[in-house]
Amino acid sequence: MDWAPVNSWLLELRFAGVTTILLHHTNKDGGQRGTSAREDNIDTSILLKRAPGYAAEDGAAFIVNFTKSRVATRDLPKISDINMKLSEDRDGGLTWAFNNTKRQSRSQILKMADSDMENKEISAELGCTRQNVNQTIKRAIEAGHLTKKNKLTESGLQAVSVMSNCV
Numbered sequence: 001m002d003w004a005p006v007n008s009w010l011l012e013l014r015f016a017g018v019t020t021i022l023l024h025h026t027n028k029d030g031g032q033r034g035t036s037a038r039e040d041n042i043d044t045s046i047l048l049k050r051a052p053g054y055a056a057e058d059g060a061a062f063i064v065n066f067t068k069s070r071v072a073t074r075d076l077p078k079i080s081d082i083n084m085k086l087s088e089d090r091d092g093g094l095t096w097a098f099n100n101t102k103r104q105s106r107s108q109i110l111k112m113a114d115s116d117m118e119n120k121e122i123s124a125e126l127g128c129t130r131q132n133v134n135q136t137i138k139r140a141i142e143a144g145h146l147t148k149k150n151k152l153t154e155s156g157l158q159a160v161s162v163m164s165n166c167v
Contacts, residue, residue, distance in 0.1 A: 007038075011041060043069070060086035061085040083104055110145065
């Protein structure tokens with residue numbers, strides 16, 4: 001299918017003030033299929049990614065990743081990656097639990113460091129860079145959340161508890 005006529009129509013809708021949501025699937029590698037021109041004129045592109053360690057029995061659990069967004073620089077923190085999970089509540093109803101991916105990763109790094117895991121093991125387990133692990137631990141030590149021997153302090157335990165809670 002030629003993209004140009006569809007793109008023209010979507011632009012007409014945009015200039016008419018009509019919000020349009022376009023759903024598309026990814027290729028085997030997780031990238032978009034077909035022409036990259038689909039994203040040329042859009043304001044926001046969102047990719048739903050599997051969380052590290054995801055298993056089918058986890059159900060609806062994924063990371064919302066904003067791959068493109070035309071927002072003011074001051075608003076960028078509002079569109080950071082978000083962990084989402086659909087869970088059953090006490091009454092048998094369904095509810096979404098979500099939290100900031102970076103905050104969750106920091107919490108996991110600190111817990112793993114406290115359990116005597118090596119930085120390279122933490123990085124491999126969480127799928128992040130060693131540099132990220134090293135910086136997170138360094139900042140936690142500077143903030144008094146970890147001792148120099150990578151043990152959580154009282155304030156570190158409180159910080160990890162706050163970081164781990166889903167909003």
